[in-house]
Amino acid sequence: LAKTTQPISMDSYEGQEVNITCSHNNIATNDYITWYQQFPSQGPRFIIQGYKTKVTNEVASLFIPADRKSSTLSLPRVSLSDTAVYYCLVGGSGAGSYQLTFGKGTKLSVIP
Amino acid sequence: EAGVAQSPRYKIIEKRQSVAFWCNPISGHATLYWYQQILGQGPKLLIQFQNNGVVDDSQLPKDRFSAERLKGVDSTLKIQPAKLEDSAVYLCASSRNRGTNTEAFFGQGTRLTVV
Secondary structure, eight states, X not given: OOOOBOOSEEEEETTOOEEEEEEOTTOOTTOEEEEEEEOTTSOOEEEEXXXXXXXXXXXXXXXXXXXOSEEEEEESSOOGGGOEEXXXXXXXXXXXXXXXXXXXXXXXXXXX | OOOOEEEOSEEEEOTTOOEEEEEEOOTTOOEEEEEEEOXXXXXXXXXXXXXXXXXEOTTSOTTTEEEEOGGGSOEEEEESSXXXXXXXXXXXXXXXXXXXXXXXXXXXXXXXXXX
């Protein structure tokens, strides 16, 4: 499994755009990049997934350069409710099912 | 659709006692995961099932932890005997597993305190 590196913590003011970058130098050809969000006392929640270029949904955007060795999660105009831990996962299909390995995550604190 | 159900939500036991956690995944989801999350850390995969077969249990402390998924639906995770360092949140997740780009859904977890 490809190892991921992301910042331990980030602070942002309300209304700003937040970009969290994840490095995954050893990403394999069949690996997807997935981001999860976790609030205190809750299980992680899927945010977005991508393979290459750009993916956008109603919550976030995911930017993946051509070499796929890094990815950036972009949260537009964050609010206090976006304060959470964000995990970058890289993995593909192994032994017939999808592998889901979490790292340490990035703790995002949104300041009023 | 109903989410992943876990019980109990909280459990306090003394060290060397036994404990069991139960998980009911989303209907139709073939893959089921059990994670251990210690305070301040990311979730650590303990075991992964594909239907009722084990795909990965490389990080499961098999001398004290066991898990089963009978009939490929519900699952139980057991700890016997418990140690102080087992205090953590135990998370269950499930996914439909159709190809590589699949989303996993997590339950709220069981918070275990070993005293």
